[in-house]
């Protein structure tokens with residue numbers, strides 16, 4: 001960010017500049033309310049760099065809490081409802097430019113997908129014969145164990161004791177049903193339901209689907225995770241902009257993601273081998289299009305978003321997010 005833009009941003013945030021060293025501003029840490037021992041930062045311990053040619057990104061350096069990245073700081077403030085979206089937007093426009101072009105692009109895609117998407121949605125009669133999960137005591141108990149907000153049982157179904165996640169397209173039609181059994185020993189714990197599972201013929205379509213894609217605002221940072229429960233846990237913790245790849249990343253899924261020109265993606269796949277494979281796939285195909293960050297769940301001792309213990313833990317992970325350049 002240039003000096004002028006940064007001053008303007010801080011002015012909107014109500015942050016006073018304590019010192020200006022030519023390349024660095026010293027300020028009170030914006031995240032002090034959350035991460036500092038006394039919840040304040042009276043002796044400013046946070047620096048932000050600027051660059052008048054705008055060729056280098058602004059870097060944050062807080063000696064007290066270790067914050068390192070301005071977008072991650074703003075994302076935390078945004079999800080804590082401390083700032084509204086216009087401020088996040090202001091930053092993105094001034095740091096990355098091109099925001100308007102991206103928005104145009106975004107509108108075009110709807111038309112495009114309508115023409116090219118000839119996939120067959122899940123038959124409505126199947127949905128009618130599946131039990132909605134909120135009517136199942138078992139599933140509600142299961143959600144509770146996984147610390148998922150029970151309101152979210154309204155968006156899923158149950159079949160043979162397991163959970164059925166409807167996978168929608170941006171048009172909100174359901175194109176796949178992803179089944180997850182609750183038993184731990186079974187070999188096939190996850191699979192896609194097909195008409196044959198209900199004694200019918202045919203095949204439901206779309207290979208490009210991501211769980212929760214119908215609810216995404218692509219002009220805001222989007223979280224990419226592996227499973228539906230990771231998404232539901234993040235929603236429970238107040239992060240609604242998250243999608244799951246449902247156990248694989250196909251060429252179609254990559255292309256679909258590219259078509260939205262996401263401004264920023266937080267890659268939150270599991271820390272195992274498969275997760276690393278997904279991460280490098282996304283990096284390879286989206287690095288030129290989006291600002292990418294890698295999340296390390298190990299920072300708070302868990303293996304994925306689904307296991308997060310609290311919002312505080314999520315913010316710790318966010319704060320340590322590594323930018324991929």
Ligand SMILES: [Zn+2]
Pocket residue numbers: 029030031032035036046062063064065066067
């Ligand atoms: Zn700090």
